[in-house]
Amino acid sequence: MTLSEDQVVRYSRHILLSALGGKGQERLLATGVTLTGQGAAQAVAAAYLAASGLKVSAKGRPVAPEETGFLLAADDVGRPLEAMMRAALLDANPDALGQPSEVGALGELPAGFSGTGPWVALGWSGNRGGLVYRGRDGCAACFERTAGALSNGPAGASAVLLGALGALAFERLALGLSQPLGGLWLSETGEVEPMDLDRCASHGQTGR
Amino acid sequence: MAPAANAQSEVNALVVGAGGLGCAASLALARAGVRRLTLADPDSVDATNLHRQLWHRGSDVGRLKVESAADRLERAFPGLAVARVPSAVSAGNAESLFRRHTLVLDATDGDAVKFLLSDAAVLTGVPLVYGGALRLGGQVMRVAPGGPCLRCLFEGPPPPGARATCAEAGVLGPVVGAVGALQAVVALSPRRSDGIExxxxxxxxxxxxxxxxxxxxxxxxxxxxxxxxxPILVDAIGAACAR
Amino acid sequence: MRPVAPPPTDATIDLRGQVCPMTYVRTKLALERLEPGHVLEVVLSGEEPAKNVPRSAREEGHEVMAMAEAAEGVVRLWLRKG
Known part of the structure; x- marks a missing residue:
């Protein structure tokens, strides 16, 4: 795949990055993400991923009130998410529509995860945000145990921060810049700290 | 869950810059329940902005950033009133703009203006949250009465051309978003009683x-x-690269 | 700038009239299409690009082989891919 002239301009600030270049941007454009949960943080993550050129898809339910923001307006609440997202993306970034060569999943919990990855789970433990990520080489059981401690939560400023961090975690995985498995906590005052993973039986304390 | 509208309804925030930081910061303020917001930015939307400045879309290229951002903010949050200031914050208007708000977010991308905003925060006592993002990283700090200002950390802006190469204009979209949102989180967090930031x-x-x-x-x-x-507010000149 | 014998080139891009940082964006994409060791000739106009493109290329591990003024305000630059 070669970048079109419009894409060279639109993603010029990504292409300038040593970690990306044109090849990295092409990789983002070839990666898809399915939204598997619901919430403010997930909606923000989806908007950043779409702006970066990843193909974003969602289906099967109405838009929730806490999902308004960059892509969805107050008028969209209660209407079908898939159609509303499609209309917004057509205007925001048509590159975010279409068939990707690989598809990962991102969900604000409760959410399901399937396929090879990347997977990013966003959620909450009280007012503390949590993010768990897994690439194709990360253990799915460790991911699910760790993410299982999180649930739905607030939709304020922290949710926007958690969503942007979720998009960052997903793009790092798509670009091959990430460890295969990890997580972080986000405090109410904005501090990010590493999260201890809840290891599955076969990885014990030493697995990756 | 609904945003905590009551806690933030007294805030009247000025967001200086409707670019990558300002888009994320203004969304985060609105999500937190802030009801009054001013966006200040003289620039128009350019296609190279779209990967990180998420209130603006392809159809907005050429429009004033404050217009496209304010329109979409109000559509997403009907209870929010957004004032549009389509000009730069300078030595001439900084003090009066600060005094009309209870909180200021520095969502600009020039070195020189960041020191002007820090000085204006010291002069007026209106809290400011500084932010900056470059490549894959960024930083945030609050400047409020009794606490440190930007000049406690840096003597002043680097001379024009001292650091800007084209490669430094590169920045990852979600990184700018996280830094802008963090500015809003910090701005709405209670201060420590010892003045340390x-x-x-x-x-x-x-x-x-x-x-x-x-x-x-x-x-x-x-x-x-x-x-x-x-501090006496002075405009500085600079900016080598068009970001 | 002293006159130089132009090195043999594998590709050329003409970026006259383009400004920073798009000049380096296009230079970088052209370099990505080459094999390591191959030479790209870049034609630039204006002071900023003539200063910034070689600096950015060096920063990213490419070799600035030579630079020559081709005409009033126009510079030819040869980069070896690192």
Whole structure:
């Protein structure tokens, strides 16, 4: 795949990055993400991923009130998410529509995860945000145990921060810049700290 | 869950810059329940902005950023009133703009204007949250009465051309978003009683953050107790590369 | 700038009239299409690009082989891919 002239301009600030270049941007454009949960943080993550050129898809339910923001307006609440997202993306970034060569999943919990990855789970433990990520080489059981401690939560400023961090975690995985498995906590005052993973039986304390 | 509308309804925030930081910061303020917001930015939307400045869309290219951002903010949050200031914040208008708001977010991308905003925060006592993002990283700190200002950390902006190469204009979209949102989180967080502020440094490459306590520098020319006068606001010239 | 014998080139891009940082964006994409060791000739106009493109290329591990003024305000630059 070669970048079109419009894409060279639109993603010029990504292409300038040593970690990306044109090849990295092409990789983002070839990666898809399915939204598997619901919430403010997930909606923000989806908007950043779409702006970066990843193909974003969602289906099967109405838009929730806490999902308004960059892509969805107050008028969209209660209407079908898939159609509303499609209309917004057509205007925001048509590159975010279409068939990707690989598809990962991102969900604000409760959410399901399937396929090879990347997977990013966003959620909450009280007012503390949590993010768990897994690439194709990360253990799915460790991911699910760790993410299982999180649930739905607030939709304020922290949710926007958690969503942007979720998009960052997903793009790092798509670009091959990430460890295969990890997580972080986000405090109410904005501090990010590493999260201890809840290891599955076969990885014990030493697995990756 | 609905945003905590009551807690933030007294806030009247000025967001200086409707670019990558300002888009994320304004969304985060609105999500937190802030009802009054001013966006200040003289620029129009360019296609190279679209990967990180998410209130603006392809159909907005050429429009004033404050217009496209304010329109979409109000459509997403019908209870929010957004004032549009389509001009730069300068030595001439900074003081009056600060005094009309209860909180200011520095969502600009020039070195020189960041010191002007820090000085204006010291002069007026209106809290400011500084932010900056470059490549895969960024940083945030609050400047508020009794606490450190930007000049406690840096003597002043680097001379024009001292650091800007084209490659430095590169920045990852979600990194700018996280830094802008962090500015809003910090702005709405309660202050510590000892006046110490935190310097947040997001390292996107490692998906990690460093947080360092910052004290006011006793000999700071802008905010230190031994300074001769309140800071005088001066415009600086600079900016080598069009970001 | 002293006159130089132009090195043999594998590709050329003409970026006259383009400004920073798009000049380096296009230079970088052209370099990505080459094999390591191959030479790209870049034609630039204006002071900023003539200063910034070689600096950015060096920063990213490419070799600035030579630079020559081709005409009033126009510079030819040869980069070896690192």
């Amino acid at each position: 935190r310097w947040y440094r997001l390292e996107g490459a490692a998906l990690a953050m460093r947080v360092v306590d910052v004290h006011r520098a006793e000999d700071c020319q802008a905010c230190g107790p031994g300074r001769k006068s309140a």
